[in-house]
Amino acid sequence: MEGGWSWEQQTLMSELIEGMEFAKQLRVHLGSTSSVETSDALVQRILSSYEKALLILKWPGSGSTTVRAQQANIGAAAPNCGVPESPISINGSPKSSDDFDGGFKDNLDHQENSKKRKTQPRWTDKVRVSFESGLEGPHEDGFSWRKYGQKDILAAKYPRSYYRCTYRNTQNCWATKQVQRSDEDPTIFEVTYRGTHTCSHGQSTQSVPQPPSPEKQEKRLNHHNSNNNKNYQQQQQQQQQQQSQDILSNLRKGLSVNTNGLDNRELEPPFTFPSSSFGYMRTGDHCFPPSMLDENTFLGFCSTYTAPSTPESNYFLCQMNSFGDAQGFEASLPDLLSGNNSSANSPILNMDFSLDPAEIDPDFLL
DNA sequence: AGAATTTGACCACG
DNA sequence: CGTGGTCAAATTCT
Numbered sequence: 001m002e003g004g005w006s007w008e009q010q011t012l013m014s015e016l017i018e019g020m021e022f023a024k025q026l027r028v029h030l031g032s033t034s035s036v037e038t039s040d041a042l043v044q045r046i047l048s049s050y051e052k053a054l055l056i057l058k059w060p061g062s063g064s065t066t067v068r069a070q071q072a073n074i075g076a077a078a079p080n081c082g083v084p085e086s087p088i089s090i091n092g093s094p095k096s097s098d099d100f101d102g103g104f105k106d107n108l109d110h111q112e113n114s115k116k117r118k119t120q121p122r123w124t125d126k127v128r129v130s131f132e133s134g135l136e137g138p139h140e141d142g143f144s145w146r147k148y149g150q151k152d153i154l155a156a157k158y159p160r161s162y163y164r165c166t167y168r169n170t171q172n173c174w175a176t177k178q179v180q181r182s183d184e185d186p187t188i189f190e191v192t193y194r195g196t197h198t199c200s201h202g203q204s205t206q207s208v209p210q211p212p213s214p215e216k217q218e219k220r221l222n223h224h225n226s227n228n229n230k231n232y233q234q235q236q237q238q239q240q241q242q243q244s245q246d247i248l249s250n251l252r253k254g255l256s257v258n259t260n261g262l263d264n265r266e267l268e269p270p271f272t273f274p275s276s277s278f279g280y281m282r283t284g285d286h287c288f289p290p291s292m293l294d295e296n297t298f299l300g301f302c303s304t305y306t307a308p309s310t311p312e313s314n315y316f317l318c319q320m321n322s323f324g325d326a327q328g329f330e331a332s333l334p335d336l337l338s339g340n341n342s343s344a345n346s347p348i349l350n351m352d353f354s355l356d357p358a359e360i361d362p363d364f365l366l
Numbered sequence: 367a368g369a370a371t372t373t374g375a376c377c378a379c380g
Numbered sequence: 381c382g383t384g385g386t387c388a389a390a391t392t393c394t
Contacts, residue, residue, distance in 0.1 A: 146369090146371080147370075148372095148385095148386070148388095149373080149385070150371090150373075151383090151386095153383085153384075154383065160384085160385095162384095164386090166370090176386095178385090
């Protein structure tokens with residue numbers, strides 16, 4: 001299947017093919033009576049594919065074995081990863097691009113017990129959380145995380161939470177993530193991932209992890225605020241807690257969420273609706289207001305945790321959820337290849353130019 | 367009782 | 381030296 005292509009080439013081609021495919025779908029949808037959310041989702045997916053492709057072209061260490069190994073791990077060998085596998089910040093968040101370069105070679109450093117992790121490959125996702133739909137806090141990303149710290153950040157209203165993989169010790173998995181609520185929009189959580197999962201507890205083989213439930217988190221925060229911002233945070237959190245609880249109770253009554261498609265191992269009542277409440281924003285400039293997100297569709301994509309080869313809508317949304325997820329990736333690639341091989345093939349592979357992701361205007365793709 | 371979280375302290379980096 | 385990231389003991393949860 002690979003014909004000796006490098007990982008970059010394969011991924012690049014796949015991304016471009018995907019982008020093309022989604023563009024076609026979008027065209028069809030736009031031509032018909034499509035729903036707004038479908039169109040938006042398609043656009044989002046297209047953008048993502050192209051951005052990834054472009055970033056791959058820009059990949060600084062594409063000649064390095066170390067990097068390649070890491071990439072392989074990221075893009076192909078970790079099909080279960082619910083985290084965005086790419087160490088590239090696809091959303092163009094400044095914080096992720098700056099220390100991206102020196103990242104991989106430091107990957108081992110942190111395993112040698114530095115109290116402050118050196119620069120690591122990291123990338124940020126933004127997760128919109130809607131109180132109207134009930135979920136709060138870090139979304140399900142398919143992995144088990146253990147919180148190991150929380151810190152008030154100077155310029156931020158909200159503290160930053162630090163999570164590491166639950167299986168750090170048992171499986172030597174050094175993936176971590178940071179979750180920070182956006183100042184400007186408290187319904188948005190910026191999730192910064194660092195390192196890739198080496199554990200075998202990806203989303204498809206492992207029960208959906210359970211980040212602290214919204215209520216729990218808020219309660220705890222109220223009890224244990226540290227240092228500055230205390231009053232502000234308490235106000236905010238109490239407010240939010242109130243909102244959440246109202247909504248939650250409504251949801252419990254009326255929203256008996258479709259957990260049949262989900263792994264419903266251990267899902268606690270307040271968390272039986274993980275899919276319906278957040279928009280997943282992968283590019284900094286594109287977001288889906290929750291109102292535009294169809295609840296049922298999200299339920300569908302949530303279920304694709306365990307059903308990668310679902311009908312197209314689900315597949316698509318699965319991709320949205322697990323950015324760069326090799327599940328949907330792999331499922332779709334053969335089809336795409338079989339049908340559209342010729343048009344997406346050659347020119348790209350010979351490209352030899354440099355593109356700075358920062359130069360990519362997200363709008364130019366539109 | 368074991369697992370997970372909280373939180374103050376420690377430490378590296380800029 | 382200030383800030384952010386991590387550690388680890390204490391605490392809370394399941």
